[in-house]
Amino acid sequence: MSDTMTDFDPFADLSDDELDAMIEAGEFPGAMDAPALCADVPEGFRSGFVALVGRPNAGKSTLLNACYGEKVAITSPVAQTTRRRLRAVVNREDCQLVIVDTPGIHKPKDGLGSELNKSALGELSDVDVIAFVIDASAPIGRGDAWVAERVAAAKAPKVLVLTKADLASPEEMLKQLEAARALVEFDDEIVVSSTEGFNVEAFVDVVAAYLPQGPRWFPEGMGTDEADEVMVAEFVREKVLRHTREEIPHAVGVMCDEFERPKRDLLRLHATVYVEREGQKGIIVGKGGEMIKRIGVEARRDLERMFGCRVFLGLDVKVKPHWREDAREIRRFGYAADDE
Numbered sequence: 001m002s003d004t005m006t007d008f009d010p011f012a013d014l015s016d017d018e019l020d021a022m023i024e025a026g027e028f029p030g031a032m033d034a035p036a037l038c039a040d041v042p043e044g045f046r047s048g049f050v051a052l053v054g055r056p057n058a059g060k061s062t063l064l065n066a067c068y069g070e071k072v073a074i075t076s077p078v079a080q081t082t083r084r085r086l087r088a089v090v091n092r093e094d095c096q097l098v099i100v101d102t103p104g105i106h107k108p109k110d111g112l113g114s115e116l117n118k119s120a121l122g123e124l125s126d127v128d129v130i131a132f133v134i135d136a137s138a139p140i141g142r143g144d145a146w147v148a149e150r151v152a153a154a155k156a157p158k159v160l161v162l163t164k165a166d167l168a169s170p171e172e173m174l175k176q177l178e179a180a181r182a183l184v185e186f187d188d189e190i191v192v193s194s195t196e197g198f199n200v201e202a203f204v205d206v207v208a209a210y211l212p213q214g215p216r217w218f219p220e221g222m223g224t225d226e227a228d229e230v231m232v233a234e235f236v237r238e239k240v241l242r243h244t245r246e247e248i249p250h251a252v253g254v255m256c257d258e259f260e261r262p263k264r265d266l267l268r269l270h271a272t273v274y275v276e277r278e279g280q281k282g283i284i285v286g287k288g289g290e291m292i293k294r295i296g297v298e299a300r301r302d303l304e305r306m307f308g309c310r311v312f313l314g315l316d317v318k319v320k321p322h323w324r325e326d327a328r329e330i331r332r333f334g335y336a337a338d339d340e
Contacts, residue, residue, distance in 0.1 A: 041216050047096040048128030048211035049087075052161075053151065055143050058133040059163030059194055064088055064101045066194040067204055071302070072224050072231075073101050074238035076249075087225045089218045095208040096216045100127060124154040129210045131159045131203075132184060136191065137167035140179040148183035157210040160189035161203065166196050228307075230334065232256040235302045236271045236315065239295040240284060248283055251276040253323060253333045258314070267307055270314040274323060281317045292317060 052060040061073035068088045090097040132151050192199040233254040241249045258270035285292050300313045323329040
């Protein structure tokens with residue numbers, strides 16, 4: 001027998017149309033086994049990927065959290081809070097949605113901003129439904145129109161989602177709907193308030209109707225696709241965003257550099273907060289270390305809820321000048337679009 005094996009593909013000479021015909025006729029080896037993927041779901045079960053896209057601060061992450069039923073995506077009033085694509089699995093009796101939260105699409109001012117845009121726009125061609133999220137309380141502007149051009153060019157069904165309905169009057173929402181309809185030909189539309197729970201379940205129903213029939217791709221117990229270390233870094237960064245002044249948030253990057261479970265009911269964590277200037281470090285540390293202590297306490301509470309155990313969290317702050325323009329550093333933080 002030869003020491004080397006040659007791969008043999010008996011279907012190499014067949015066209016895609018011929019292969020499809022064989023599958024439909026049940027002649028393709030294993031074709032009868034395919035329905036086994038759907039064996040544990042009811043007839044007509046729908047599943048697939050739904051991308052939330054839109055401008056920064058449109059309410060995408062808050063909507064994802066509301067659909068999921070608990071907080072998995074960080075939120076803050078700061079633009080570009082979301083820097084990584086986050087996928088959360090939402091299970092219902094008749095469907096499974098994998099909701100993809102993307103960075104807000106904006107005019108980039110540095111290398112990091114360019115990577116965030118690439119990450120968000122890259123999702124438009126890889127999902128089953130696109131939910132174009134627009135803030136009902138903020139006038140539609142040139143930025144929304146720029147995003148709309150990309151959404152309109154995508155092939156997937158498109159659903160207009162007006163968020164923050166609790167902050168807008170009926171007249172304002174009607175104007176927003178009319179302005180949005182002028183930008184994109186939507187397959188459906190819905191108005192929601194994620195913070196009030198208004199139409200959140202209806203949003204799930206609307207987008208699920210455009211998903212293909214299929215299996216439950218992920219086990220029901222799966223929540224998100226993010227690594228634990230990433231979640232630690234993100235919850236620390238959220239607290240920094242919520243407690244620091246305007247010049248700080250965009251310069252902040254966080255890495256979890258220790259994740260240990262010495263006991264079953266205890267996690268020992270350490271994260272480092274990076275900024276670009278010494279003055280920014282001083283603000284985050286605060287007088288007598290007061291600010292970094294507050295950040296740590298609030299992040300620890302969220303992490304204990306998430307991991308269901310006691311958490312010991314240590315934090316350091318370091319300066320890394322101009323990291324947002326350094327492609328290697330952007331990749332190290334996990335913010336590069338081609339790493340997702």
